[in-house]
Amino acid sequence: MQLQYKSQAVAKPYFIAAIALFAGQILFGLILGLQYVIGDFLFPAIPFNVARMVHTNLLIVWLLFGFMGAAYYLVPEETETELHSPLLAHVLFWVFLIAGVLTVAGYLAVPYATLAELTGNELLETMGREFLEQPLPTKLGIVVVALAFLYNIGMTLLKGRKTAITLILLMGLIGLAVLFLFAFYNPSNLVKDKYFWWWVVHLWVEGVWELILGAILGFVLLKITGVDREVIEKWLYVIITLTLVTGIIGTGHHYYWIGPPGYWQWWGSVFSALEPIPFFALTIFCFNMVNRRRRQHPNKAATLWALGTGVMAFLGAGVWGFLHTLAPVNYYTHGTQITAAHGHMAFYGAYVMVVLTMISYAMPILRGREVNPERSQVLEMWSFWLMTVSMVFITLFLTAAGILQVWLQRIIPNPQPFMAVQDQLAMFYWMRWLAGVVFFAGLAVYLYSFFAKDKPEAIEAGEAHPSVT
Amino acid sequence: MSATFTKAMARNVFYGGTVFSILLFLALTFHTNWKIPQRTPTETPSLEVARGKLLWETRNCIGCHTLLGEGAYFAPELGNVYQRRGPEFIKIWIKAQPTKVPGRRQMPQFHFTEQQLDDLVAFLKWTSEINTENWPPNIQG
Ligand code: HEM
Ligand code: HEM
Ligand SMILES: [Fe+2]
Numbered sequence: 001m002q003l004q005y006k007s008q009a010v011a012k013p014y015f016i017a018a019i020a021l022f023a024g025q026i027l028f029g030l031i032l033g034l035q036y037v038i039g040d041f042l043f044p045a046i047p048f049n050v051a052r053m054v055h056t057n058l059l060i061v062w063l064l065f066g067f068m069g070a071a072y073y074l075v076p077e078e079t080e081t082e083l084h085s086p087l088l089a090h091v092l093f094w095v096f097l098i099a100g101v102l103t104v105a106g107y108l109a110v111p112y113a114t115l116a117e118l119t120g121n122e123l124l125e126t127m128g129r130e131f132l133e134q135p136l137p138t139k140l141g142i143v144v145v146a147l148a149f150l151y152n153i154g155m156t157l158l159k160g161r162k163t164a165i166t167l168i169l170l171m172g173l174i175g176l177a178v179l180f181l182f183a184f185y186n187p188s189n190l191v192k193d194k195y196f197w198w199w200v201v202h203l204w205v206e207g208v209w210e211l212i213l214g215a216i217l218g219f220v221l222l223k224i225t226g227v228d229r230e231v232i233e234k235w236l237y238v239i240i241t242l243t244l245v246t247g248i249i250g251t252g253h254h255y256y257w258i259g260p261p262g263y264w265q266w267w268g269s270v271f272s273a274l275e276p277i278p279f280f281a282l283t284i285f286c287f288n289m290v291n292r293r294r295r296q297h298p299n300k301a302a303t304l305w306a307l308g309t310g311v312m313a314f315l316g317a318g319v320w321g322f323l324h325t326l327a328p329v330n331y332y333t334h335g336t337q338i339t340a341a342h343g344h345m346a347f348y349g350a351y352v353m354v355v356l357t358m359i360s361y362a363m364p365i366l367r368g369r370e371v372n373p374e375r376s377q378v379l380e381m382w383s384f385w386l387m388t389v390s391m392v393f394i395t396l397f398l399t400a401a402g403i404l405q406v407w408l409q410r411i412i413p414n415p416q417p418f419m420a421v422q423d424q425l426a427m428f429y430w431m432r433w434l435a436g437v438v439f440f441a442g443l444a445v446y447l448y449s450f451f452a453k454d455k456p457e458a459i460e461a462g463e464a465h466p467s468v469t
Numbered sequence: 470m471s472a473t474f475t476k477a478m479a480r481n482v483f484y485g486g487t488v489f490s491i492l493l494f495l496a497l498t499f500h501t502n503w504k505i506p507q508r509t510p511t512e513t514p515s516l517e518v519a520r521g522k523l524l525w526e527t528r529n530c531i532g533c534h535t536l537l538g539e540g541a542y543f544a545p546e547l548g549n550v551y552q553r554r555g556p557e558f559i560k561i562w563i564k565a566q567p568t569k570v571p572g573r574r575q576m577p578q579f580h581f582t583e584q585q586l587d588d589l590v591a592f593l594k595w596t597s598e599i600n601t602e603n604w605p606p607n608i609q610g
């Protein structure tokens with residue numbers, strides 16, 4: 001099968017880089033998981049905070065690679081025109097990849113304070129805040145890449161057809177870039193620093209990224225179900241309305257205990273309690289579209305990923321988010337393993353899975369075939385189940401650890417010190433680590449599925465019965 | 470969804486709802502930022518506190534610890550460590566790292582000067598005096 005537009009091919013390196021960095025992220029996740037139970041594992045070569053930066057920053061970078069790849073793939077098809085500049089897309093790919101790799105190498109090679117000195121942090125002090133640890137040159141690089149990328153996508157959109165899917169995608173991407181600018185605002189008043197830090201972190205994952213998620217999922221569902229575009233796009237508008245109306249004020253669920261006025265306990269609780277609704281709408285949307293499909297698309301793996309995204313995003317963000325979002329609950333759970341449990345399932349269920357959905361749909365076509373061979377699809381579906389089920393277990397073990405932690409450290413009459421409590425959670429941390437190993441195995445199967453071919457007999461059987469698809 | 474509710478209507482509701490939410494959020498943000506000076510020990514932290522914050526950031530303390538419940542969950546909450554341990558203990562603790570107790574979670578040695586230790590303590594003291602609506606629930610953080 002041919003690409004409809006030649007320039008869509010630039011998406012391929014983006015997807016490959018995304019998957020490679022994903023593997024790196026999980027490797028460091030396993031290191032972190034071991035350090036939780038064997039405290040001095042790899043110390044002082046890789047202290048926990050360094051491994052954690054690598055783990056979370058690789059996550060963000062590979063998801064951004066995935067979003068950009070998705071945009072380069074779907075925008076030409078939606079706008080019915082070639083990409084404005086495939087060359088620019090190629091150049092940006094290398095700039096972003098080199099910046100990302102150098103940054104991670106920097107984290108690992110020198111102490112963080114040295115890195116700050118070497119990279120001119122004193123010019124504008126932005127480093128050392130969770131998720132925004134990148135040195136100044138990397139942060140500036142991200143801005144440059146984002147602007148050039150938006151220019152490329154925007155110019156393509158201007159000369160072509162303007163569908164709701166591309167419009168929503170573009171709004172999400174612009175929001176992503178604009179909100180990142182708050183990473184450069186770091187006042188010495190810690191409360192103000194924290195207040196606006198959430199404008200990057202919360203307004204990304206519970207705001208503009210959901211627009212990107214909706215657009216990608218809408219596109220893939222449109223392709224694999226053949227349902228009427230009008231129906232899909234109407235759904236998308238409803239979902240993103242619910243997202244932003246609940247999610248923007250919902251930022252308040254982070255303002256309960258960090259210094260802002262107490263009224264945020266009301267604003268945050270009420271609005272963020274409604275945040276599961278758009279995620280639920282997303283679930284219904286996915287199943288509805290697949291049930292109303294007008295064709296049986298042969299890419300079963302992509303359909304599975306799409307449905308999985310619908311379910312897991314709702315579980316991780318909606319259910320696990322709701323669990324600790326009301327102020328009276330959050331008072332006890334704030335900053336515990338409950339938070340980590342939710343962070344993992346939400347990031348996986350929503351953003352990891354939507355990128356893997358897109359890759360599953362687009363990558364076979366980018367490799368010159370409509371769908372992958374049967375055996376490769378079966379392996380990919382195995383990896384879906386291995387990764388998804390093990391992530392459910394990671395979440396459950398962390399939730400169990402979190403409940404016990406809250407109980408021992410914050411509720412009982414003689415609350416115990418943090419480290420004493422951690423010792424008592426070791427069993428749950430071990431089980432989390434084992435689930436992590438299974439996740440890694442799932443990832444290995446996923447990687448292998450790209451290279452799997454049908455066995456010769458299977459091919460012959462297929463040829464003997466041409467009616468079998 | 471019914472046919473009477475068209476895509477154009479859905480789109481207009483989206484723009485209206487989003488603009489309204491942004492404006493409401495901005496209004497709350499202005500009010501909050503006007504109130505913050507009354508909820509922090511000083512509006513503009515002293516030079517000492519500011520230097521301490523920079524040390525906190527450039528050593529990536531948040532990569533292991535929480536501060537007012539935000540950060541990593543590997544090591545104890547430090548938003549109230551000033552009350553829990555007091556200034557002298559904090560300095561001695563930092564100087565004594567790593568403990569090298571086998572199997573125990575390890576904190577790096579940062580080679581701080583006395584001045585830097587005082588700056589850090591000043592930052593932690595300032596932080597511990599923020600009005601956090603009585604969070605954490607108890608001294609253990
Ligand atoms: C896909 C969407 C989401 C993602 C990726 C996500 C991810 C995260 C992450 C990583 C954190 C930890 C931040 C930190 O390090 O301090 C967090 C915190 C939190 N999230 Fe979400 N989240 C999502 C949606 C939601 C939703 C829909 C809700 C509410 C219904 C919610 C409620 C919360 C709350 C209350 C916290 C603070 C926990 C605490 O106090 O420690 N999240 N989220
Ligand atoms: C082998 C599987 C994994 C293991 C063992 C693992 C382990 C960890 C550990 C130990 C932390 C640090 C928690 C702390 O701060 O104390 C962490 C943080 C984090 N990980 Fe993973 N991880 C794994 C997979 C993933 C995956 C697949 C994702 C994304 C979907 C992910 C996203 C995150 C995020 C967002 C954080 C920050 C959480 C927060 O601030 O609340 N991890 N991980
Ligand atoms: Fe949030």
